[in-house]
Amino acid sequence: MSKQPLLKINNLSTSFRIGDDYYAAVDDVSLTVNENEVVAIVGESGCGKSALALSIMQLHPQERTKMAGEVLFNGKNLLSLSVSEMNKVRGKDMGMIFQDPLTALNPLMRVGQQIEESMKNHLQLSDAEMKKRSLELLNKVGIPNPERTYMQYPHELSGGMRQRVVIAIAIACEPKFLIADEPTTALDVTIQAQILDLMRDLQSQMKTGIILITHDLGVVAEMADKVAVMYAGEIVEFADVSTLYNNPLHPYTRSLFNSIPSAAHGQDRLHVIQGIVPSLKNLPRTGCRFSERIPWIDSATHEEHPALHEVEKDHFVRCSCYQHFHFPKDAEDLKYDIS
Amino acid sequence: MLKFIIRRFLVMIPQLALLSILIFLLAKAMPGDALTGSMQANPNLDPKVFEELREKLGLNDPWYEQYGRWIGNLFQGELGMSYIHKVDIADLLGDRMANTFWLGLVTLIFTYLIAVPLGVVAGRWNESWADKLIVGYNYVSFAIPLFVFALIMLFIFGFGLHWFPIGGSVDVTVEKGTFAYFLSRIHHLLLPAITAALLSTVGTIQYLRNEIIDTKLKDFVKTARAKGTPEKKVYSRHIFRNSLLPVAAFLGYDIVFIIGGSVFIEQIFSYPGLGQLFISSINQRDFSVVNILVMLFGFLSILGTLISDIILSIVDPRIRID
Amino acid sequence: MSTPIVEKNNISLQQQKTPSGFSVIVREFAKDKLALFSLVLFLGIVLYVYIYSFMLDQEAITRVDLFNIFAEPSSVYWLGTDYGGRDVFGQLIIGARNSLTIGIVITVLTAIIGLVLGLLAGYFGGWVDNVIMRTVDFILVLPTTMIIIVFVVIVPEFNVANFIFIMSIFYWTGKARLIRSKTLAERELDYVSASKTLGTPNWKIMLFQVLPNLSSIIIVNMTLNLAGNIGIETGLTYLGFGLPESTPSLGTLISYSSNPDVMENKWWVWLPAALLILVMMLCINFIGQALKRAADARQRLG
Amino acid sequence: MTFLKLENLKVYYPVRGGFFKRVVDNVKAVDDITLELKEGETYGLVGESGCGKSTTGRTLLGLNKATSGKIIFNDVDLLSLNRREYSQYRKDIQMIFQDPYSSLNPRKRVIDIIAEPIRNFEKLSSKEVKRKVQEVLEKVGLSPESIYKYPHEFSGGQRQRIGIARALTLNPRLIVADEPVSALDVSVQAQVLNFMKDIQKEFNLTYLFISHDLGIIRHMCDRIGIMYKGRIVEQGTTEDIYENPQHIYTKRLLSAIPDINPDNRDKHMAFRKQVDAEFNNSFNQYFDTEGKIVDLRPLSETHSVALP
Amino acid sequence: SGKKSEGQEGQGSEPELVDPSSFPKTVVNEETEIDGGSLTYALVSDTAFEGILDYAFYESSPDAEVISFFAEPIFAYDANYQITNDGESAAKFEMSEDGKTMTVTIQDGVTWHDGEPLKAEDYAFSFEIIGHPDYTGVRYGDALISGIVGMEDYHNGKADTISGIKILNDKQLTITWEEANPSLLSGIWSYAEPKHHFEGIEIGDLASSDKIHTDLLGFGPFKVTNIVPGESVEYEAYENYYGGAPKLDSVVLKVVSPTTIGEAIKKGDVDIASFPTDQYDKDYVPTNFQYLADMDAAYTYIGFKLGHWDAEAGVAVQDKDTPLQDVKLRQAIGYAMDNKSVAERFYQGLRVPATTLMIPFFADFHNPDIEGYSYNTEKANQLLDEAGYKDVDGDGYREDLEGNEMVFNFASMSGGETAEPLANFYIQNWKDVGIHVQLLEGRLHEMNSFYDRVEGDDEAVDIYQGAWGTGTDPDPYGLWSKLAPYNYPRFVNDKNEELLAAGHSEDAFDQEFRKDIYDQWQQLMVDEAPVIPTLYRYYLMAVNNRVKNYSIEAGSELGWEDVAVTAEKAFVEE
Numbered sequence A: 001m002s003k004q005p006l007l008k009i010n011n012l013s014t015s016f017r018i019g020d021d022y023y024a025a026v027d028d029v030s031l032t033v034n035e036n037e038v039v040a041i042v043g044e045s046g047c048g049k050s051a052l053a054l055s056i057m058q059l060h061p062q063e064r065t066k067m068a069g070e071v072l073f074n075g076k077n078l079l080s081l082s083v084s085e086m087n088k089v090r091g092k093d094m095g096m097i098f099q100d101p102l103t104a105l106n107p108l109m110r111v112g113q114q115i116e117e118s119m120k121n122h123l124q125l126s127d128a129e130m131k132k133r134s135l136e137l138l139n140k141v142g143i144p145n146p147e148r149t150y151m152q153y154p155h156e157l158s159g160g161m162r163q164r165v166v167i168a169i170a171i172a173c174e175p176k177f178l179i180a181d182e183p184t185t186a187l188d189v190t191i192q193a194q195i196l197d198l199m200r201d202l203q204s205q206m207k208t209g210i211i212l213i214t215h216d217l218g219v220v221a222e223m224a225d226k227v228a229v230m231y232a233g234e235i236v237e238f239a240d241v242s243t244l245y246n247n248p249l250h251p252y253t254r255s256l257f258n259s260i261p262s263a264a265h266g267q268d269r270l271h272v273i274q275g276i277v278p279s280l281k282n283l284p285r286t287g288c289r290f291s292e293r294i295p296w297i298d299s300a301t302h303e304e305h306p307a308l309h310e311v312e313k314d315h316f317v318r319c320s321c322y323q324h325f326h327f328p329k330d331a332e333d334l335k336y337d338i339s
Numbered sequence B: 001m002l003k004f005i006i007r008r009f010l011v012m013i014p015q016l017a018l019l020s021i022l023i024f025l026l027a028k029a030m031p032g033d034a035l036t037g038s039m040q041a042n043p044n045l046d047p048k049v050f051e052e053l054r055e056k057l058g059l060n061d062p063w064y065e066q067y068g069r070w071i072g073n074l075f076q077g078e079l080g081m082s083y084i085h086k087v088d089i090a091d092l093l094g095d096r097m098a099n100t101f102w103l104g105l106v107t108l109i110f111t112y113l114i115a116v117p118l119g120v121v122a123g124r125w126n127e128s129w130a131d132k133l134i135v136g137y138n139y140v141s142f143a144i145p146l147f148v149f150a151l152i153m154l155f156i157f158g159f160g161l162h163w164f165p166i167g168g169s170v171d172v173t174v175e176k177g178t179f180a181y182f183l184s185r186i187h188h189l190l191l192p193a194i195t196a197a198l199l200s201t202v203g204t205i206q207y208l209r210n211e212i213i214d215t216k217l218k219d220f221v222k223t224a225r226a227k228g229t230p231e232k233k234v235y236s237r238h239i240f241r242n243s244l245l246p247v248a249a250f251l252g253y254d255i256v257f258i259i260g261g262s263v264f265i266e267q268i269f270s271y272p273g274l275g276q277l278f279i280s281s282i283n284q285r286d287f288s289v290v291n292i293l294v295m296l297f298g299f300l301s302i303l304g305t306l307i308s309d310i311i312l313s314i315v316d317p318r319i320r321i322d
Numbered sequence C: 001m002s003t004p005i006v007e008k009n010n011i012s013l014q015q016q017k018t019p020s021g022f023s024v025i026v027r028e029f030a031k032d033k034l035a036l037f038s039l040v041l042f043l044g045i046v047l048y049v050y051i052y053s054f055m056l057d058q059e060a061i062t063r064v065d066l067f068n069i070f071a072e073p074s075s076v077y078w079l080g081t082d083y084g085g086r087d088v089f090g091q092l093i094i095g096a097r098n099s100l101t102i103g104i105v106i107t108v109l110t111a112i113i114g115l116v117l118g119l120l121a122g123y124f125g126g127w128v129d130n131v132i133m134r135t136v137d138f139i140l141v142l143p144t145t146m147i148i149i150v151f152v153v154i155v156p157e158f159n160v161a162n163f164i165f166i167m168s169i170f171y172w173t174g175k176a177r178l179i180r181s182k183t184l185a186e187r188e189l190d191y192v193s194a195s196k197t198l199g200t201p202n203w204k205i206m207l208f209q210v211l212p213n214l215s216s217i218i219i220v221n222m223t224l225n226l227a228g229n230i231g232i233e234t235g236l237t238y239l240g241f242g243l244p245e246s247t248p249s250l251g252t253l254i255s256y257s258s259n260p261d262v263m264e265n266k267w268w269v270w271l272p273a274a275l276l277i278l279v280m281m282l283c284i285n286f287i288g289q290a291l292k293r294a295a296d297a298r299q300r301l302g
Numbered sequence D: 001m002t003f004l005k006l007e008n009l010k011v012y013y014p015v016r017g018g019f020f021k022r023v024v025d026n027v028k029a030v031d032d033i034t035l036e037l038k039e040g041e042t043y044g045l046v047g048e049s050g051c052g053k054s055t056t057g058r059t060l061l062g063l064n065k066a067t068s069g070k071i072i073f074n075d076v077d078l079l080s081l082n083r084r085e086y087s088q089y090r091k092d093i094q095m096i097f098q099d100p101y102s103s104l105n106p107r108k109r110v111i112d113i114i115a116e117p118i119r120n121f122e123k124l125s126s127k128e129v130k131r132k133v134q135e136v137l138e139k140v141g142l143s144p145e146s147i148y149k150y151p152h153e154f155s156g157g158q159r160q161r162i163g164i165a166r167a168l169t170l171n172p173r174l175i176v177a178d179e180p181v182s183a184l185d186v187s188v189q190a191q192v193l194n195f196m197k198d199i200q201k202e203f204n205l206t207y208l209f210i211s212h213d214l215g216i217i218r219h220m221c222d223r224i225g226i227m228y229k230g231r232i233v234e235q236g237t238t239e240d241i242y243e244n245p246q247h248i249y250t251k252r253l254l255s256a257i258p259d260i261n262p263d264n265r266d267k268h269m270a271f272r273k274q275v276d277a278e279f280n281n282s283f284n285q286y287f288d289t290e291g292k293i294v295d296l297r298p299l300s301e302t303h304s305v306a307l308p
Numbered sequence E: 001s002g003k004k005s006e007g008q009e010g011q012g013s014e015p016e017l018v019d020p021s022s023f024p025k026t027v028v029n030e031e032t033e034i035d036g037g038s039l040t041y042a043l044v045s046d047t048a049f050e051g052i053l054d055y056a057f058y059e060s061s062p063d064a065e066v067i068s069f070f071a072e073p074i075f076a077y078d079a080n081y082q083i084t085n086d087g088e089s090a091a092k093f094e095m096s097e098d099g100k101t102m103t104v105t106i107q108d109g110v111t112w113h114d115g116e117p118l119k120a121e122d123y124a125f126s127f128e129i130i131g132h133p134d135y136t137g138v139r140y141g142d143a144l145i146s147g148i149v150g151m152e153d154y155h156n157g158k159a160d161t162i163s164g165i166k167i168l169n170d171k172q173l174t175i176t177w178e179e180a181n182p183s184l185l186s187g188i189w190s191y192a193e194p195k196h197h198f199e200g201i202e203i204g205d206l207a208s209s210d211k212i213h214t215d216l217l218g219f220g221p222f223k224v225t226n227i228v229p230g231e232s233v234e235y236e237a238y239e240n241y242y243g244g245a246p247k248l249d250s251v252v253l254k255v256v257s258p259t260t261i262g263e264a265i266k267k268g269d270v271d272i273a274s275f276p277t278d279q280y281d282k283d284y285v286p287t288n289f290q291y292l293a294d295m296d297a298a299y300t301y302i303g304f305k306l307g308h309w310d311a312e313a314g315v316a317v318q319d320k321d322t323p324l325q326d327v328k329l330r331q332a333i334g335y336a337m338d339n340k341s342v343a344e345r346f347y348q349g350l351r352v353p354a355t356t357l358m359i360p361f362f363a364d365f366h367n368p369d370i371e372g373y374s375y376n377t378e379k380a381n382q383l384l385d386e387a388g389y390k391d392v393d394g395d396g397y398r399e400d401l402e403g404n405e406m407v408f409n410f411a412s413m414s415g416g417e418t419a420e421p422l423a424n425f426y427i428q429n430w431k432d433v434g435i436h437v438q439l440l441e442g443r444l445h446e447m448n449s450f451y452d453r454v455e456g457d458d459e460a461v462d463i464y465q466g467a468w469g470t471g472t473d474p475d476p477y478g479l480w481s482k483l484a485p486y487n488y489p490r491f492v493n494d495k496n497e498e499l500l501a502a503g504h505s506e507d508a509f510d511q512e513f514r515k516d517i518y519d520q521w522q523q524l525m526v527d528e529a530p531v532i533p534t535l536y537r538y539y540l541m542a543v544n545n546r547v548k549n550y551s552i553e554a555g556s557e558l559g560w561e562d563v564a565v566t567a568e569k570a571f572v573e574e
């Protein structure tokens, strides 16, 4: 890559204060997103995907959060910006699409106002221009009757419509970079398909770099160029999409693939990842974080914290045993799941 | 909206009808009547005269006849006569109502003038020392008995500092209709209004504070920040606005609350409004006035809740009334 | 399926274990020193007042003593005497007992009425809800203060029991509303549906399934109400519609301050009562806030 | 003997409005559906949000009132029974709820949750109850010691299993599973699905499996009904539906499922575009003059579709 | 601790008593008065005044105070509250020999505030109002009104005019009564109504008309210029007042709550106010105002319910089955009450123990030699022992003659600061001599319910504490005759009837005769003790030191027109 990457995250850590101590929800994450590239982040709930996204946008409550590392956006470290400097970046150069389209919209403001707010913050446009542009945006995100929707309140729209509005807001100032945090989880499959199509169209038009957060491997397969698998605040595997799908290496990634029904055609039983994602406070901080959930392996060999290393070109894995890792026949479900 | 209002007014009818029967019976059940007092005050008069008067005033008829007469007159817009004041109740209420109205209004204004900034400060900088101070004030104003506080205010600002008059609604020596008259009325209003306001801020402050603290964490606030909206605007356009608008809907309930409180405030500040009239009418068994006042207050509280509902539907697009 | 093997490989579940109910409250109080202090102080006051007041001879305390009118606080009269030469300290204790009793009983009574009706209305909906809520609406629009005053005038034998009765008639509505709205929300939750499909009768679902889930808000609401109800008779007493003097109450003592001479110069008559109310209300509020937080935390964890 | 048959079932929710809050309209949540379940099979009900899946399931359990129609279970029309008569069928039909969090009363210990149906239907001493609860718990793979824990001390999958255990204590024959895994993470989801399959074999259960995730439906179900706006538009075996969809809505639904293989991406997208276009064009064909979905018409023994 | 030991009881030292009779009745102010000036008069009341501002209609005393500035009686009164021709007055009168007819002559130069002269018909008109069948006020029952010849017919609508009132000319009229009445001079209705002002208004509507509420007309020294209903009135000097132009330019009257009046007086917010006696502090020496005091025309008493009122026959029947029928018991109860302490301690001497039912206010008739029931527990005990009331069961209370428990219910009115401890104090007093009395229903009763029960002869009431305002007519007939419904004890005694009748017979025009009759009556009532008078009372006025010529003395020459101020502004407490 000769060109400077759009977004380069170097060793980013984000810790939250719980009680009197800080706990890292994002732990030493490094990631690169180029222009016109979709990087997907997958992982179970609670593994730190949203925390990472909000760290990039600097939207965590300051008084309870500590951040370390670098987030280089166009070469500029966002972490060193003041709030007002950051405000100039947010919305203009980077936009964000939130998961729940109802709560992400201000219930007391008309759709039009909410779209225009972003333009007001960054562009010097007259009211008429802003309105014109808002209508264009609404049209662009596939809202059938922009004039009408412009004047409506969020609650008057269906879930799919709201999500389109959220997208319209995010792209109002044509940002070069977008973060989409589970943009379709709350939607029906048919609507999901529409939204994904829409995002893809927009992306190809505007050449934005996108971080797409999801836990649906199908969505990743449809959308992403590169995939980062996260577990317990760390990236455990990173590769481009077909590499990863054809050759998942990390035990966690493999478990994920094995547990989804659509990938397990004809198989009578699905694979079960033992246990659950530990809560932030209870995250194992030493050794391999995932080893806890593979009860059939010898945890003694995993006391060392594995580093993320490149196993083939552009394929990174954080595991010391992926080469010999196997799923035992009886390792399926109930037996290891103890209450 | 119109439909909603009409329906609410229709619902009001049975409520008021029930209230009228209730209060009529209760009033009748009170020992003594409007003449008892003046009988004791004029022992040189033959009690037969009072009997005669009772007959004349219809006080000896069975309750349902009296009730029927009363309701019948009410429907014709006649409120009846005060037994004690010997005037048409409409005339009697006129001035008092104006007094109570102005007192209520100014109290309301002060309540919001005090409560909104305090609530906003406490909500925005919650956990700060200012917040703690405000919460402390809130507790104390909730706990302190109204009349103790009112008396203290009266002694300090009325007598001690001479800033405010010690009673009444207006200075009798100023000409009605002049600016001085207006000023005099305001001057008489201020102390009771501020006193009442200081104690009625609890609900609003509490609500506002909680609401702001909640709203701060809402997703749409994140959206606003993600748009690059400056912090000041995030607060003013999103957080405060969303927290304040519901407060506007308190207006109606506040009206109800302040009306209820007028009974106390007016008594303490010798401010001749409806509340004071009510107490003296009860003591003098001026039934007709008691009944009308209760009906009026009942009507006002219904109206208050209606206003609240309407305001709420206006400020919050999610609530539709039809 | 063969018998599953149960092993003890407790990954993170043990650590996930979160304290519930009572221990959350304990923890909350342990963290909030002010609430803890309030709790101790309030319980102390309550115990002292109830125990001590039964040791006191009410007749001796309310005995009029013309030779000790407005005596200043002394070793004999800890808080001096009032205009009837009656011991203020004794009246304060008995008054606090009466006011506390009034506050507690009204709180409990209105809670029970509000709970039963609110549960019925919320759980069954339909005409049951309609009847109950229309009644509530009606009582809510009543000018309560006024009607209570009229009631007080009518009741011939006005004592603590009657006072409680009158107040309770009017004060249950708020709770009924609250409980109803919470029940409505709760009713939609699947565990209620589950109980229904399991053949549990409605009354059992209401009492044993829904009710426990409302307990935290009920407790919080009751504490905060209690604070309001302790001083409930002060205003009425001031207007002359409170308890008779022969039944000492904090309101009676405070309302002596309406005589300016007492207000300014005989502080010992009214100030202790006013302060006692203030302190008790503050205590209850702080306790209530802590409970509220505990309740919230539980809801988050649940 | 019919195991279960819904005949012309309609469930309408009244919409109130106007001046006196009269019923002015109905939401036709379930609008005349007929379907039959055979003992031991898993029948999947799929459709977009709000199409009436849950309503169907809940009506089957008596949680909603049917407006008209019949629910024939073991040759008895459940809707014609009074409450007492109905209670004997209570045990036979049970439900697994979508949300493992709200379907367990947070204030109850596991033992009380699971013992609830036992206490309702059987008179047992508390010791026997405890033993029985432990038995069931073991069956669902939870340690018997956990009976004194509260629901929030369990993970989502475990909670879902507690819910299932509760339903199992009554030895039901039919279980309505309303989106039993959609609130769960992928990993946990697998756990529950596996488990449901296990117990089905063990207890010879019949499932009415409601979901909008076509992947899961395919994995779980023998036969599938596609619901749209309160009606069934297509019904058939899993094979019929996935390999040979006839109704345009079914096709659209299927095409919307993301393909797990990134290499098929463009192909899949093209296919979807094509189905969408067809959907928009031929939509009218599938409705009668009043805009209502037409009745099902059998195509084969197992496969029927709502085509005019 | 809060307990009291017996030893402490007498601890309080003898209070230095105030002697209310030593207070002046006229302000002492040697300064020279300034020209004009304005004065603030406080109407002390915790409610608004009702605003029925006419003598024929008003019912409450605050209204009367408001009226007194702009309207006056047409006659002058002497120190005995009797009308007199001495001194300035709007009319003079002359009695016929038989005492039944009075000729009234309006003086020249008396004009209403609108300039119209006061006429004889104005005076006659006030009788026509009060006697009118549609009249809704309460003045009609007075014997001196209903006893006018032809009044009954007029009142019943049988006649259009009152035959006993004859207008001779613009300035003169005669009034004839059916019977001569010695109370005439003190009790005659002496107010005129501005007939021209009320022109066109039906008498039935008069009560609610503006003309007696806001649009007011009188011929007093001040005229009303502005009125804020219920709270304040502004008066301006009436330059053409027949007694000479008032010295003050204006007076402002405003309602001040009893709670705040003390402060208001000290701060000079008001110049003249009646001062609540329960707020009087003998240790406080005012610097900016002075107290005036005079005896009030009222007394309190303890009454025993002895019978019931036979409404049909219109007569009291003394038939209640109660030990209280025993005179000795009643007397003992009387002796047991320590009214001296009450007067001194509760009221700091502003009330004095009462002796007889004829109050000292009527100096001519009050017999100071009768001792009444002064505190004497020994005597009380002795009487009880004699009568046979013994404490049989040793519970500290005496049982009745049959040895059954004897408990009396005591009804007392609430209101006023000391009501409750006072009632309890009496109960303690009675307990000291072994008589068991308890508060009816354990509490005081509010005025209306109190009278409901006392008047209604409620069986539950045995003893009650009542009070009467006597007005200026000494005749006690209306309160204590068996024919008087106000005779709440329902006391029936032939001698009593005889004396009461004699008291207002024609013979009673003879002052000596009347005094003798009333002496006998006072003694009789003490001996029979159907009621025990407890306290006579003084009332207090607080007057700012700048006020001059203000007097509360009966028969004083000084009226509102003479009141002046000696400084621009009221003095403020130092």
Ligand SMILES: Nc1ncnc2c1ncn2[C@@H]1O[C@H](COP(=O)(O)OP(=O)(O)OP(=O)(O)O)[C@@H](O)[C@H]1O
Pocket: A016, A017, A018, A025, A043, A044, A045, A046, A047, A048, A049, A050, A051, A052, A060, A061, A215, A278, A279, A280
């Ligand atoms: N503001 C915060 N304060 C404390 N802990 C937090 C905060 N935000 C997130 N966490 C914790 O950090 C961890 C990661 O959370 P995050 O929201 O990033 O998960 P996620 O991968 O986005 O999950 P999901 O798929 O459910 O959205 C979780 O354990 C969460 O509880």
Ligand SMILES: Nc1ncnc2c1ncn2[C@@H]1O[C@H](COP(=O)(O)OP(=O)(O)OP(=O)(O)O)[C@@H](O)[C@H]1O
Pocket: D013, D014, D027, D028, D029, D030, D047, D048, D049, D050, D051, D052, D053, D054, D055, D056, D212
């Ligand atoms: N209690 C109710 N009152 C009125 N309308 C209702 C009620 N419950 C459901 N509905 C409506 O009935 C229709 C069918 O609802 P239902 O819950 O059965 O849909 P669903 O297919 O289960 O959807 P989802 O996938 O979102 O769970 C919807 O339009 C819904 O809005």
Ligand SMILES: [Mg+2]
Pocket: A049, A050, A051, A181
């Ligand atoms: Mg997330």
Ligand SMILES: [Mg+2]
Pocket: D053, D054, D055, D178
């Ligand atoms: Mg559903």
